Amino acid sequence: MAGFGRRSTAEQVSAGIDLTGITALVTGANTGLGLETTRVLALRGARVHMACRDQLRATEARDALLAGADGIAPEQLAILALDLNDLGKVREAGKEFLALGEPLDLLVNNAGIMIPMERRTADGFEAHLGINHLGHYLFTRLVLDSLLAAERSRVVVLSSAAAGLATLTDEFDDLNWERRRFRGFPSYGDSKLMNHMFARELYRRYGDQGLVANALHPGVIATELGRDQSAIFNLVGVLAYPFMKTIPQGAATTLRVATDPRYATRGGLFFKDCREARPPHRLALNDGACEDLWQISAELVGLH
Amino acid sequence: MGTLTGQTAVIMGASGEANFGSVIARRLAREGAHVVVSARREAPLVALAEEIGGLAVACDVTDEDQIKALFDRAREHFGRVDMALYSAGTYAVGALAELSREAIQPSLDISFIGALLFFKHAAASMPDGGSILTLSSLTARLPGPGLAVYAGARAGIDFAIEVAAHEYAEQGVRFNSLAPGLVETDMTDDLFAMPEIVAAHIQATPAGRMGTLDDVAEAALFLLDSGRSAYVNGQVLDLAGGQQTGRLPRF
Numbered sequence: 342m343a344g345f346g347r348r349s350t351a352e353q354v355s356a357g358i359d360l361t362g363i364t365a366l367v368t369g370a371n372t373g374l375g376l377e378t379t380r381v382l383a384l385r386g387a388r389v390h391m392a393c394r395d396q397l398r399a400t401e402a403r404d405a406l407l408a409g410a411d412g413i414a415p416e417q418l419a420i421l422a423l424d425l426n427d428l429g430k431v432r433e434a435g436k437e438f439l440a441l442g443e444p445l446d447l448l449v450n451n452a453g454i455m456i457p458m459e460r461r462t463a464d465g466f467e468a469h470l471g472i473n474h475l476g477h478y479l480f481t482r483l484v485l486d487s488l489l490a491a492e493r494s495r496v497v498v499l500s501s502a503a504a505g506l507a508t509l510t511d512e513f514d515d516l517n518w519e520r521r522r523f524r525g526f527p528s529y530g531d532s533k534l535m536n537h538m539f540a541r542e543l544y545r546r547y548g549d550q551g552l553v554a555n556a557l558h559p560g561v562i563a564t565e566l567g568r569d570q571s572a573i574f575n576l577v578g579v580l581a582y583p584f585m586k587t588i589p590q591g592a593a594t595t596l597r598v599a600t601d602p603r604y605a606t607r608g609g610l611f612f613k614d615c616r617e618a619r620p621p622h623r624l625a626l627n628d629g630a631c632e633d634l635w636q637i638s639a640e641l642v643g644l645h
Numbered sequence: 646m647g648t649l650t651g652q653t654a655v656i657m658g659a660s661g662e663a664n665f666g667s668v669i670a671r672r673l674a675r676e677g678a679h680v681v682v683s684a685r686r687e688a689p690l691v692a693l694a695e696e697i698g699g700l701a702v703a704c705d706v707t708d709e710d711q712i713k714a715l716f717d718r719a720r721e722h723f724g725r726v727d728m729a730l731y732s733a734g735t736y737a738v739g740a741l742a743e744l745s746r747e748a749i750q751p752s753l754d755i756s757f758i759g760a761l762l763f764f765k766h767a768a769a770s771m772p773d774g775g776s777i778l779t780l781s782s783l784t785a786r787l788p789g790p791g792l793a794v795y796a797g798a799r800a801g802i803d804f805a806i807e808v809a810a811h812e813y814a815e816q817g818v819r820f821n822s823l824a825p826g827l828v829e830t831d832m833t834d835d836l837f838a839m840p841e842i843v844a845a846h847i848q849a850t851p852a853g854r855m856g857t858l859d860d861v862a863e864a865a866l867f868l869l870d871s872g873r874s875a876y877v878n879g880q881v882l883d884l885a886g887g888q889q890t891g892r893l894p895r896f
Contacts, residue, residue: 457837503840505848526840561841579782579796580827581842582738583789619895621844 345615347560350589351381351596354615358600361386364443364491365599366484368392368423368477369452371402374499374559377592378449378599380406383413385600387447392423392434392480394452425452425476427463428642435483444491445484447599450477450498450536457525459518466641467518473532478539479642489550493606496554497599498540502613505621506530511630513637534622535634537611542631544608553606557594558613558621560586647677649870653723655716655770657706657763658732658780659693660684663830665780665861666732667693672862673869674699679723683715684733706733706759709766716770728869729767731760731779738791749794756798764809764820774817778868779806781881783826786889799824803881810879819878821868826885829855852886860884 345354365382369375370391379389383406393399399420406413421438424430438445453473462471481488481496488494507530515521518528540556547554561584597615598604611620624630639645654673659666659682670680674697682690682697683704690701700722704715719726737752760779767777784792785799806820813820827846830836836843847853864884867873883889 455837455840501841501844502848503844505844506840525837526843529840530844558841561839578736579738579784579792580789580846581839582791584842584845621848 345593345597347586347614348590349593349597349615350587351377351592352384352589354593354597355381355385355600358385358602360600363387363446364390365447365449366390366392366421366438366445367449367451368425368480371395371399373588374562374592374595375449375451376402376406377588378451378595379418380409380411380413381592381596382447382599383417384411386417388417388419390419390421390438392421392452394422394424394426396420396422423452423480425472425480426468428476428479429463431476431479432483435480438484439487443487444494445487446491446494448481448484448488448494448496449595449599450481450496451595452477453499453532455529459523467523467528469528469532470517470535473529474535474539475638475642477536478638479644481539481543482639482644485547488552489547491551493551494553495599495605496540496543496552497595498536498554498556499559499595500536500540500556500611500621501530501533502558502621503530504534504537504625507534507622507624509534509622509624511624511627511633513633516637516641530622534625535638537620537622537625538631538634539638541609541625541628542635545628545631546635548608553604553608555598555604555608555610555612556625557598557611558618559591559594560584560614562586562588562591647675648872649673650677652677652727653679653681653719653725654728654730654869655681655683655719655726655767656730656732657683657704657715658730658734660686660689663858664732665825665828665858665865666730668858668862669730669732669865669869670699671697672866673728676866676870678728681715681719681722706763707754709762712759712762712766716766720770726767726770727775727871729763729770729775729777730865730869731763731767731777733759734780737795739794740791741793744794752794752798756795757801760802761805764805768809768813768816768818771818772816774819774871776819776821776869776871776874777806777809778865779820779822781822781824783824783883783885783889786824786881786883786885787891806881807879819871819875821874821877821879822881823861823864823868824881824883824885824889825856825861826850826883826888827855828861829857846888849892850886850888851890854886856884856886
């Protein structure tokens with residue numbers, strides 16, 4: 342058994358695993374962790390639907406993967422238009438995917454936003470709530486039949502250690518930030534906590550039908566950090582450095598949870614650094630709260 | 646009458662709108678101190694100096710003559726120097742395997758050599774005693790990958806203040822160090838790139854929150870003011886909500 346950890350890469354944790362015949366769908370597949378996840382899934386033989394908002398960027402990303410040295414075949418990569426900012430468009434994407442009649446073995450809810458300012462989605466939801474949680478909630482429920490049509494399926498949800506900053510309580514007061522002064526950190530944390538709660542409830546509801554759902558913290562990926570010259574930011578940047586990962590390291594936990602045989606039947610867990618980890622917020626361990634959130638989310642997106 | 650009326654402080658590293666040096670300068674001024682604010686370039690200092698009725702003096706800490714001149718100016722202008730803060734620093738991270746002499750030298754020049762020479766000339770400007778404070782970092786208290794240079798230089802200075810406390814015992818100059826952890830600022834846009842990192846730090850912090858600039862200013866005021874901390878000497882004060890204690894793994 343390999344000891345995988347925070348420095349392991351997506352390729353390392355999936356080495357020797359054959360995904361030929363597996364159909365996967367990755368949201369936010371055109372950039373960053375989603376692109377690396379797509380690349381390595383395809384490298385191992387999977388067919389991957391790249392669910393992206395911007396079709397031009399999706400096409401460019403697909404072209405780049407096909408032009409790369411991984412030997413990925415054109416029929417391995419499909420593009421699905423998915424705009425999580427607009428629940429009407431999420432419904433269209435769900436319909437379009439269902440119409441393919443293809444069993445879905447792996448769904449990776451990877452897309453997400455992280456912004457400091459208050460923004461609303463097309464449906465009037467606070468953007469972290471709307472895009473990170475509700476959009477994915479609706480899409481997952483819409484393609485549920487495809488997931489259940491696969492003999493075994495996995496749903497991998499990218500949550501975050503930032504769920505530890507969440508303000509959410511089991512009363513789910515003011516989920517949509519209408520009565521409180523908006524704060525970016527807690528709002529992002531709330532959405533990431535909801536991601537984790539969603540994964541647990543999804544597994545609780547459908548685990549006995551062969552669907553396994555898990556949530557994870559990918560790590561913090563080194564990007565433009567530290568190039569700012571302000572003194573405070575430098576200090577923060579220094580404190581951030583030991584936490585940061587490269588993109589191949591950031592996608593490793595996703596690939597592990599998505600492909601390792603040992604996680605084929607175990608759900609409702611939280612992972613980081615390619616291992617099971619302590620969940621960042623205890624509300625996610627409250628089964629009643631997870632169930633309540635499922636119901637509240639159903640009402641918000643107009644499902645039941 | 647403020648508690649520091651009649652005293653003079655020299656603050657090195659005060660060029661930010663809201664960095665450690667500038668908030669400490671404001672806090673000291675509010676207590677009535679005369680404050681000399683300094684940094685490599687003068688332009689960003691002028692507004693702060695005006696705001697607090699202080700004096701702006703440019704000083705490149707890699708040039709010992711300029712350090713000496715800074716304290717000469719302070720004494721000329723205000724007659725005496727009682728307190729001095731060293732808060733200059735530069736961003737430097739990288740694994741040992743990636744380091745070169747060129748990558749190490751700038752940090753060493755500012756964070757180690759610059760600090761020692763600042764101590765030398767600060768103490769020389771305090772013939773009747775005084776208080777010298779330097780800014781360290783949580784990273785010099787707990788090891789983190791990639792920080793051998795940044796943290797190593799500060800850890801070296803944290804030991805040097807113990808040496809200095811003995812060397813300047815008779816002159817009555819105290820040396821202390823302040824080691825903040827993650828501090829919240831108004832620059833939320835910058836911090837926002839890293840909520841996971843903030844969350845990870847908070848989870849490791851018994852106080853359950855980030856530090857604030859107020860926390861920094863109050864701690865610095867305490868250590869700089871000999872009316873408040875005369876019996877504290879050669880001490881590194883952790884300002885990290887308990888995060889500096891580390892802890893055994895959770896399982």
